[in-house]
Amino acid sequence: MIQKKVCMLGSFSVGKTSLVRRFVDSIFDDKYHTTIGVKVDKKIVKTNGEDVTLVLWDIHGEDVYQKMRMSYLRGMSGYLLVADGTRRQTLEDALSLNERVVQEFGKIPSFLLLNKCDLRDQWEIEPSQESKLIGAGWNVFQTSAKTGDAVEKVFLQLAQAALDK
Amino acid sequence: MAEQAQRRAPMAQAQEKSTDNNHAYEELRHLIVAPEQEELAAIEERLDNLEKRTVDVSEVVAEAIHMRRATGDQALANALAPTIQETLRESVRRDPHVLADALFPVMGPAIRKSITETLRSMLESFNEALDNSFSTRGIQWRIEAMRTGKSFSEIVLMHSLLYRVEQVFLIHRESGLVLNHIVAPTVATQDPDMIAGMLSAIQQFVRDSFHAKNDETLGSLNVGELQVWLEESPNAVLAAVVRGHAPADFRQAMNEALEDIQRHFSSALANFKGDAGPFRAADERLSKLLETRYRESPTDKKKPRTALIVGGIALALFLGWLGYVSYLSWEWSRFLGALQKQPGVVVVSYARDGRTFHIQGFRDPLSADPKALVSQAGLDPERADMQLAPYYSLDDAIVAKRAEELLHPPPTVKLAANHGELRAEGSASQQWITKLEERAPWIAGVTKVDDSHLLNSNLQQLYTLKSSIESIVLLFPLGSADLEAGQEGKLTEVETRIRELQTQSEGFHQTVTIDLIGHSDTTGIEGTNLVLSQQRAEQIRRFLLKNGIKRDGLRPSGVGTTQPLRDEASEEGRQLNRSVTFKVSFASNTNATVESPTTSTSTRPGN
Numbered sequence: 001m002i003q004k005k006v007c008m009l010g011s012f013s014v015g016k017t018s019l020v021r022r023f024v025d026s027i028f029d030d031k032y033h034t035t036i037g038v039k040v041d042k043k044i045v046k047t048n049g050e051d052v053t054l055v056l057w058d059i060h061g062e063d064v065y066q067k068m069r070m071s072y073l074r075g076m077s078g079y080l081l082v083a084d085g086t087r088r089q090t091l092e093d094a095l096s097l098n099e100r101v102v103q104e105f106g107k108i109p110s111f112l113l114l115n116k117c118d119l120r121d122q123w124e125i126e127p128s129q130e131s132k133l134i135g136a137g138w139n140v141f142q143t144s145a146k147t148g149d150a151v152e153k154v155f156l157q158l159a160q161a162a163l164d165k
Numbered sequence: 166m167a168e169q170a171q172r173r174a175p176m177a178q179a180q181e182k183s184t185d186n187n188h189a190y191e192e193l194r195h196l197i198v199a200p201e202q203e204e205l206a207a208i209e210e211r212l213d214n215l216e217k218r219t220v221d222v223s224e225v226v227a228e229a230i231h232m233r234r235a236t237g238d239q240a241l242a243n244a245l246a247p248t249i250q251e252t253l254r255e256s257v258r259r260d261p262h263v264l265a266d267a268l269f270p271v272m273g274p275a276i277r278k279s280i281t282e283t284l285r286s287m288l289e290s291f292n293e294a295l296d297n298s299f300s301t302r303g304i305q306w307r308i309e310a311m312r313t314g315k316s317f318s319e320i321v322l323m324h325s326l327l328y329r330v331e332q333v334f335l336i337h338r339e340s341g342l343v344l345n346h347i348v349a350p351t352v353a354t355q356d357p358d359m360i361a362g363m364l365s366a367i368q369q370f371v372r373d374s375f376h377a378k379n380d381e382t383l384g385s386l387n388v389g390e391l392q393v394w395l396e397e398s399p400n401a402v403l404a405a406v407v408r409g410h411a412p413a414d415f416r417q418a419m420n421e422a423l424e425d426i427q428r429h430f431s432s433a434l435a436n437f438k439g440d441a442g443p444f445r446a447a448d449e450r451l452s453k454l455l456e457t458r459y460r461e462s463p464t465d466k467k468k469p470r471t472a473l474i475v476g477g478i479a480l481a482l483f484l485g486w487l488g489y490v491s492y493l494s495w496e497w498s499r500f501l502g503a504l505q506k507q508p509g510v511v512v513v514s515y516a517r518d519g520r521t522f523h524i525q526g527f528r529d530p531l532s533a534d535p536k537a538l539v540s541q542a543g544l545d546p547e548r549a550d551m552q553l554a555p556y557y558s559l560d561d562a563i564v565a566k567r568a569e570e571l572l573h574p575p576p577t578v579k580l581a582a583n584h585g586e587l588r589a590e591g592s593a594s595q596q597w598i599t600k601l602e603e604r605a606p607w608i609a610g611v612t613k614v615d616d617s618h619l620l621n622s623n624l625q626q627l628y629t630l631k632s633s634i635e636s637i638v639l640l641f642p643l644g645s646a647d648l649e650a651g652q653e654g655k656l657t658e659v660e661t662r663i664r665e666l667q668t669q670s671e672g673f674h675q676t677v678t679i680d681l682i683g684h685s686d687t688t689g690i691e692g693t694n695l696v697l698s699q700q701r702a703e704q705i706r707r708f709l710l711k712n713g714i715k716r717d718g719l720r721p722s723g724v725g726t727t728q729p730l731r732d733e734a735s736e737e738g739r740q741l742n743r744s745v746t747f748k749v750s751f752a753s754n755t756n757a758t759v760e761s762p763t764t765s766t767s768t769r770p771g772n
Contacts, residue, residue, distance in 0.1 A: 001440075001441070001442075002438075002439045002440050003342045003343070003358065003439045003440075003441060004342075004439045005340040005341060005342055005362075005439075037366065037370055038362075038363070038366040038370070039363075040341070040358075040359045040362030040363045040366060041359060042356060042358045042359055042362075049237055052439075053358060053439075055340075055341070055342055055358050055359070055362050057341075057362060057366070069369065069370070069373050071369040071372070071373050072366060072369055072370075074339045074340065074369075075337065075338075075339030075340025075341060075342070076340065077340075077438075077439060162439075
């Protein structure tokens with residue numbers, strides 16, 4: 001069976017762990033748990049009739065106190081860059097993080113997730129900006145770990161992209 | 166088909182309207198469509214014919230199912246499942262044997278295997294339970310299990326397991342993805358993919374956090390009884406989950422395995438894209454690392470050692486006891502030998518009864534105390550039961566002893582017996598000698614008395630008196646039978662001694678004869694001298710008799726000049742010859758003659 005290492009990247013509290021839990025265990029928990037270091041999870045998905053084991057590295061969110069360790073990303077086949085749609089700053093942080101990743105590892109299949117799309121009323125990212133990102137070549141998805149919107153699809157597509165690479 | 170049917174309907178109407186015209190038309194039509202019509206009829210017939218249709222389907226059914234399955238669609242299985250289930254159920258209902266027979270080759274081995282496995286594990290746990298339950302160690306472990314709240318089996322494992330390699334992971338170093346994973350039987354595991362991921366995350370975390378150099382890697386993780394040993398090669402990480410304490414050479418084994426894998430799979434490792442398939446080939450290599458070492462069971466090693474020690478001690482004790490017993494027997498027989506040689510003791514029989522020695526025989530009351538002899542031999546007197554009846558022994562030593570008991574000899578006398586003859590040596594008083602002579606023959610065992618070597622101490626005194634008397638020379642003046650002046654003292658001394666001699670000699674049954682010998686010097690006529698000498702002797706006799714000396718035994722005589730005491734070359738010599746001297750002799754009243762052992766009898770005054 002093919003295995004693929006996939007990383008969850010993004011600022012703290014954008015919902016990386018929640019997305020993984022929703023994807024792997026179909027559970028959402030409102031309580032916030034800071035991830036310390038890394039949490040590794042896995043899920044077997046089927047793309048093109050082929051089973052793929054996704055090993056998900058849920059890496060701790062980056063903030064002023066802890067920089068993300070690039071070494072955790074080694075050997076990954078794809079990553080999800082997660083931003084919190086209700087916090088504009090997290091998108092900027094995600095993009096700058098992405099630059100560092102690309103610099104270190106080159107171009108690797110990746111999607112940009114604007115998470116927490118269930119909180120529409122607090123949304124801070126304008127559609128125009130989203131279009132700009134798409135224009136820059138990003139696959140942008142609005143996701144919600146709470147409702148499960150687009151979560152499964154995003155992981156499946158990333159698995160596909162990782163396989164095709 | 167419907168189209169053909171529609172086409173056919175107008176043709177039939179035309180035939181009815183004009184048969185003539187139609188005839189030609191019919192002919193034409195026949196010419197044109199007849200073959201098709203025949204074909205159609207054939208098809209029609211085939212479709213209507215169930216049998217033919219079945220034949221048709223049967224030709225393609227297998228291929229159809231095969232094709233449908235190839236699409237990966239579950240529909241076929243879903244469609245067939247109820248029917249198959251129903252079929253099986255129906256088959257079993259009708260005749261269970263058919264299905265049973267069909268399944269037998271499969272079920273038989275499966276059931277056998279299952280039963281064997283169950284029995285084996287039951288036996289193992291039963292053995293283990295037996296091993297551990299009844300030993301002191303087992304009880305200790307049970308107490309520990311109660312105390313710590315762990316299950317007994319955990320405690321047993323904890324104590325009896327030296328180490329066990331439970332899992333081995335081969336991990337792609339860069340991505341942390343599992344290349345291979347081997348688990349020991351009966352070990353419960355978590356998802357290896359996640360563990361491998363976390364392990365490499367931890368490795369990276371440690372390396373980053375402590376700024377380790379590239380070749381410095383995390384070697385092991387310890388979690389209670391569990392250890393994770395890690396070894397890295399350029400492309401792979403080998404992780405072994407060990408319970409207990411593996412020896413250092415296990416790391417060597419890990420290293421060798423990893424090097425081996427790195428060499429064999431170098432290109433597969435370098436080009437790893439997530440397909441772990443090729444690494445299945447490393448199964449065998451990794452399985453070798455799964456090893457379990459138990460503490461050497463005490464039943465394997467300790468038991469023989471304990472048995473050996475116990476046996477050794479028992480043997481030593483037995484040999485010691487044997488040695489002790491034979492030593493005791495030897496000691497006792499030695500003692501018996503000594504006892505039998507003991508004068509006055511006769512051993513008639515002897516037997517040992519457990520710890521006690523029974524000795525029966527006779528013993529003279531004067532023989533040595535046998536209990537004391539037991540003690541002297543270094544044996545326990547308590548263990549000697551001696552039944553020795555009293556008797557009179559005729560043994561020489563005992564006879565002598567008995568004589569001593571009865572005769573109370575003075576310290577100067579030594580008694581010895583020799584074949585019934587009692588021999589007395591030394592000196593004793595006349596009274597004791599008399600007692601000896603009277604009593605000795607009555608003593609048991611004495612047949613004869615030999616007192617020839619016994620001195621009469623009283624007799625000795627007589628001889629002393631005799632010599633002191635004989636040493637006295639009473640002097641006379643020239644030509645006179647009267648004592649010279651100044652000789653009175655000597656005369657008194659002679660008188661005293663003689664009286665003493667006479668008194669003492671009475672007790673010895675001795676007759677004492679005292680010769681009073683008168684001497685004269687050569688001056689004057691020989692005849693005169695002889696008379697003078699006789700007168701001198703007579704003179705002294707008279708004096709003695711006058712002073713109460715018994716007359717018997719006093720024998721005065723004159724020798725004149727015939728027995729001069731000295732030569733008469735000097736006046737002094739002549740003076741000595743004008744004298745009276747004494748000679749004392751004893752004669753026994755009985756026939757026995759008592760002779761003086763000493764030379765004192767021959768002492769003569771002068772020369």
